[in-house]
Amino acid sequence: MSLRVTTATARRVLLQLRHDPRTVLLLVAVPCALVALLKYVFAGGQAGAVFDRVGGPLLGVFPLVSMFLVTSIAMLRERTTGTLERLLTMPLAKLDLLVGYAVAFALAAAVQATLVSALAFGALDLHVRGPTWAVIVLAVANAVLGMALGLFVSAFARSEFQAVQFMPAFVLPQLLLCGLLAPRQEMARPLEVVSWAAPLTYAYDALDRVTRGVYGGALVRDVLALVAFTLLALALGAVTLRRRTP
Amino acid sequence: MDGAISVRSLRVRRGGRLVLRDLSLSVAPGRLTGLLGPNGSGKTTLMRAIVGVQVVEAGAVVVLGEPAGSPELRWRVGYVTQAPSVYGDLTVRENLRYFARVLDRPESTVDEALGTVGLVALAEQLTATLSGGERARVSLATALLNKPDVLVLDEPTVGLDPVLRRDLWATFRRLADGGTTLLVSSHVMEEAARCDDLLLLRDGALLAALTPAELRERTGEHELEQAFLRLAEGAA
Numbered sequence: 001m002s003l004r005v006t007t008a009t010a011r012r013v014l015l016q017l018r019h020d021p022r023t024v025l026l027l028v029a030v031p032c033a034l035v036a037l038l039k040y041v042f043a044g045g046q047a048g049a050v051f052d053r054v055g056g057p058l059l060g061v062f063p064l065v066s067m068f069l070v071t072s073i074a075m076l077r078e079r080t081t082g083t084l085e086r087l088l089t090m091p092l093a094k095l096d097l098l099v100g101y102a103v104a105f106a107l108a109a110a111v112q113a114t115l116v117s118a119l120a121f122g123a124l125d126l127h128v129r130g131p132t133w134a135v136i137v138l139a140v141a142n143a144v145l146g147m148a149l150g151l152f153v154s155a156f157a158r159s160e161f162q163a164v165q166f167m168p169a170f171v172l173p174q175l176l177l178c179g180l181l182a183p184r185q186e187m188a189r190p191l192e193v194v195s196w197a198a199p200l201t202y203a204y205d206a207l208d209r210v211t212r213g214v215y216g217g218a219l220v221r222d223v224l225a226l227v228a229f230t231l232l233a234l235a236l237g238a239v240t241l242r243r244r245t246p
Numbered sequence: 247m248d249g250a251i252s253v254r255s256l257r258v259r260r261g262g263r264l265v266l267r268d269l270s271l272s273v274a275p276g277r278l279t280g281l282l283g284p285n286g287s288g289k290t291t292l293m294r295a296i297v298g299v300q301v302v303e304a305g306a307v308v309v310l311g312e313p314a315g316s317p318e319l320r321w322r323v324g325y326v327t328q329a330p331s332v333y334g335d336l337t338v339r340e341n342l343r344y345f346a347r348v349l350d351r352p353e354s355t356v357d358e359a360l361g362t363v364g365l366v367a368l369a370e371q372l373t374a375t376l377s378g379g380e381r382a383r384v385s386l387a388t389a390l391l392n393k394p395d396v397l398v399l400d401e402p403t404v405g406l407d408p409v410l411r412r413d414l415w416a417t418f419r420r421l422a423d424g425g426t427t428l429l430v431s432s433h434v435m436e437e438a439a440r441c442d443d444l445l446l447l448r449d450g451a452l453l454a455a456l457t458p459a460e461l462r463e464r465t466g467e468h469e470l471e472q473a474f475l476r477l478a479e480g481a482a
Contacts, residue, residue: 008347012336019335019372082331086388089297090348091320243315244301246260 001093009092009100010107013074017108027070027108031062031116039124048125055126056211057180057204060139063113064146064203065171071105071150072163079154085245094238098151102144102234109143129213138210141226142203146171148233149199155240174200179208199229250275250396250427251296256305258291258450265291266450268305273429273443278422280438281431282474283447289431290328292447293398296429297325309396321349324394328401330385334374338365338384341373342391349392359387362417364410379406386414396427403437415440435471448478 017024038058042050078084087097117136120126128135153170157163177184177195184195195201206222209215249272258266265288273279281289294300295307298315307314310322332341342356360366363383368376373384386402399418403411415437422428422442430441438444439458446453446461454461454477458470465480467473 004350005348008344012333012340012344015340016333016335081334082327082329083333085299086325086327086331087348089299089320089323089325090345091317091350092348244299246301 001095001099005092005096006100006103009097010103013101013104014107016074017104023070024108027066027112028115030066031112032119034062035059035116035120036124039126048127051124052127053211054180055120055124056128056135057207059113059117059120059126059135060142060203060207061175061180061200062116063109063139063143064200065167066112067105067109067143067146068150068153068171069164069167071101071147072154072157072166073160075101075151075154076157076160076163080159084241088241088243094241094243095234098234098237098241101151102147105147106140106144109147110140113139113143128211130210130215134210135207138203138207138223138226141223141230142207145199145203145226145230145233148230148237152233152237152240155237171200174198177201178204180204199226199233202226202229249273250310251429252308253292253295254306254308256292256295256307257303258288258295258300259303260291264450266295269447269450269452270305271445271452271455273427273445275427276422276425277442278418278428278430278440279443279445280441281429281445281447282433282435282438283431283453284433284478287447288450289433289447290400291450293325293400293429293431297323297398321392322395324389324392324397326386326389326397326399326402328404330378330381332373332381332384332388334381335372337370337372338376339369341384342387345388346391351391355391359390362390363387364413379410382406383410394426397421397429399428399430401431401433403432403434411437435469435474438470438474446474446477453477 035055035058038055039051114136117139121132153166154163157166177191177198178200184192187195202222202225206219206226209219209222251273253269253271256266256269269292281292283289291300295302296309296314298319309319312319339356342359343353346353346356360369363386365380365383365387368380373381382402382405389397403414406414418428418430419440441458443457444461445455456464461470461473462468465473465476467476
């Protein structure tokens, strides 16, 4: 790997984003609108309490989903336009490309998660027991995980049609299993076992703990699992990227 | 095995079809070699094998003494695909600047390459807004950034106007005179006349390897188009 090539790639990806202001606007506006919607769909006496319970965890889920989509399409485009093949004939390590993407989208994710959190904790009056900064850091980590997963699954998509469908196929089941809708301990045993293997479970768990103000070893385990899944997805992404194709 | 590129018994299958069948050939160093043949004759597949991005079934491809695709060659071999492979959502200059950084070349090479392909005036233009021919030149400029020892160009002049085509062939000639080995594919026979050597492909096999003069002599045709047709049909 080379620092020069990795930073050049990150800068190039950010430049591409800058030339596409509408995508940048959507990246920020969509999760903001969803969090606001979440606040107002809950009505009645307990509304504030429900928003406080699910608001924190969902602050991480929305960026994860949007980053997953954006990066899987970006990487697919790199494949279909031939720029990937050209880069792979050049002195560029596969990890230069993937880490370059990761750095660029992590920066974008940091901006996105910070703005969504600012809205949630400010105008929408979200309350969590843990520190606000921890929620923001975890939201960024979620976005980075979404990005790494998006880079990985893009290897299996031959077209944009396939790539966008990986989102519901890959992310939605994890969302159902992660504990947001039903406590995992109460699920059927096989489902609970599957949920242990799903990256989103740890992402949700960590945010849920900070929201409830419950710390300790379990939170550390969640954060480590999140980092491990991100690195694993990047490594698998590098493995599935082939210089020689049929 | 004295060529800058040497291919031995190369067999490649793509999508179940045998595209190259036991192909052997060699490209002399420091010469401008034209790779000619009808659509589907295997030109692109051969070029992909030479730059090391094609999965091959059998055979060997050696470039500058190294197996095709080896890491050291990534510094020394330039490749321009048939479809322009550049970022549409970057300006021309941003595209070249990125590839220059990957190739560890200074900023000045960007202006040099822009000059060579005649795109100085469009440098700040978004690449997606360029015409097809202009985009093809951006793609070509990318391969000129690091002055590679071997330059593999897949139909670099398709869709370009005659003036530009003449200028680019003059550039290819200058590069070859400077010691670069060029392999340029085309299916326009008039371009064959500008080459030092010709490799004629048909149905994944080498039909002939000769100079333009030898081709005329062998077929008795002055027009290379006619000469190629004669050779291709004669062999059928």
